[in-house]
Amino acid sequence: MDQLVRYAGFGVLAPLIGYHLRRAHGAFVVDFGAALSGTGMRQILVGILAVIANQPGINQGAVGRILDIKRANMVSLINELVDAQLVCRLVDPQDRRAFSLNLTEKGAEMLQICLERISAHEQRMLEGFTDLELAQLRDLLGRIARPVPVED
């Protein structure tokens, strides 16, 4: 399907960034799911593993704020990861309300596997893009911010 055909159906939507964002995002989500099939992981879970890998000992609320996930929704996500033995959750001795999160060895391996699959998925989705175009796209998307950051 070329540009012209893809644009043909929705005239007034074509100039809207939001529309292209929605389509592109949907395309990514579908292929991302396929890329991770069999691992039991999903986009949001990989995000959580990545944040914990980057900040060992971080607590649930902080992970949620970084990834725009509400506290209430973090609970079952972290439960999933703990049940799958990918994350270990310990009461933080400094603040006994909070849990300190760390990757298990299995969790670190799973993150590695997922990142490899995701890398292949990205190459598939962005086949015709030059390195410059990829850098531009990352930069342009990175400059789009939430109007109001997640509070709770």
Place this chain on the structure above:
Amino acid sequence: MDQLVRYAGFGVLAPLIGYHLRRAHGAFVVDFGAALSGTGMRQILVGILAVIANQPGINQGAVGRILDIKRANMVSLINELVDAQLVCRLVDPQDRRAFSLNLTEKGAEMLQICLERISAHEQRMLEGFTDLELAQLRDLLGRIARPVPVED
């Protein structure tokens, strides 16, 4: 929040286009909802109105294929638009299985109102972007395709 702070939390995710796409899309969705509040419209409904405006007489299935919406999910969406008297639905005399869809006068007005609000929303979300950057972003996003198009 500057680039550095926003990148701080998720090290390995930062190079991934899919991650930036997810964040940017989420930000757009939130502000889009706010932009349309009070109209009773949602992103997907505006998309449907826009496609019908662009191809008067089009049927449900064709709208769904253009917007990647499954046939089964089109039913209640079109019902909503018909109930709100924004779309009129007539049996197509050429193919009596199908419905021919057209905007009502009220539907055309609603689309116009929504497009104006969406335009303001886009300007808000993309405040620091130059025209060149917007064109680049549209082009780059437009080149991302669904790996397998929606069949059913």
Place this chain on the structure above:
DNA sequence: TATTGTTATACTCTATAACTATA
């Protein structure tokens, strides 16, 4: 036999409000 629209259903993601325990 294929296609248009329909119904029923289920799963994921996201959102809010009210609760508990600690600080």
Place this chain on the structure above:
DNA sequence: TATAGTTATAGAGTATAACAATA
């Protein structure tokens, strides 16, 4: 009183399968 985590719940969005009417 504020914060970390929890529970319950509800609304979107999206997915599949099976069905009726028409081509």
